[in-house]
Amino acid sequence: RYCPNNCTGTNGVCTDGVCVCVGDWAGPDCSVPKKLCPHMCSARGVCTPKGCQCLPIYGGADCSLECKNGCSGRGTCEHGVCKCNAGWGSADCSKHACPKNCNGN
Numbered sequence: 001r002y003c004p005n006n007c008t009g010t011n012g013v014c015t016d017g018v019c020v021c022v023g024d025w026a027g028p029d030c031s032v033p034k035k036l037c038p039h040m041c042s043a044r045g046v047c048t049p050k051g052c053q054c055l056p057i058y059g060g061a062d063c064s065l066e067c068k069n070g071c072s073g074r075g076t077c078e079h080g081v082c083k084c085n086a087g088w089g090s091a092d093c094s095k096h097a098c099p100k101n102c103n104g105n
Contacts, residue, residue, distance in 0.1 A: 005029035038062035068092040 001017030012021040012030030021030035026037055026047040034040070037047035044063035045054035054063035057070035058077050065080030068091055075084040075093035084093035 003029070005031065039064065069094065 001014075003012075003014035003017060003019045006029075007014050007019040007021070008025070008029050008031040011023070011025040012019040014020075019028060019030045021027070024034045026032045026034045026040060027049070028046070032047050032049050034047075036049065037052050039062040041047055041052035041054065041063045042058070044058040045052045047053075052061060052063050054060070054077065056073075056076050057067055059065045059067060059079045059081070065077065067075075067077035067080060067082045070092075071077055071082040071084065072088075072092050072094040074088040075082045077083075082091060082093050084090075084097070087097055089095050089097035
């Protein structure tokens with residue numbers, strides 16, 4: 001099976017359509033320097049040229065921070081803190097946000 005970008009030449013080995021990166025290389029095609037992805041994203045994200053792209057319930061530079069209740073599936077984890085989607089609030093995005101800040105009440 002074909003591997004993405006042929007594992008960027010000598011940066012990895014193609015095994016059953018998946019690049020197995022060697023040395024200081026990471027990413028789906030072994031084109032990303034490992035130093036951009038501390039702890040290989042703690043197995044909670046994908047190493048990209050811009051650093052770790054964490055799964056939605058994790059955050060931090062190395063995806064090691066977990067957000068409370070996974071942000072209830074209504075937000076994303078950024079540096080261990082839930083950033084709630086529109087219409088949701090609370091520490092874990094589990095409560096409906098009050099429209100217009102409840103008009104100050």
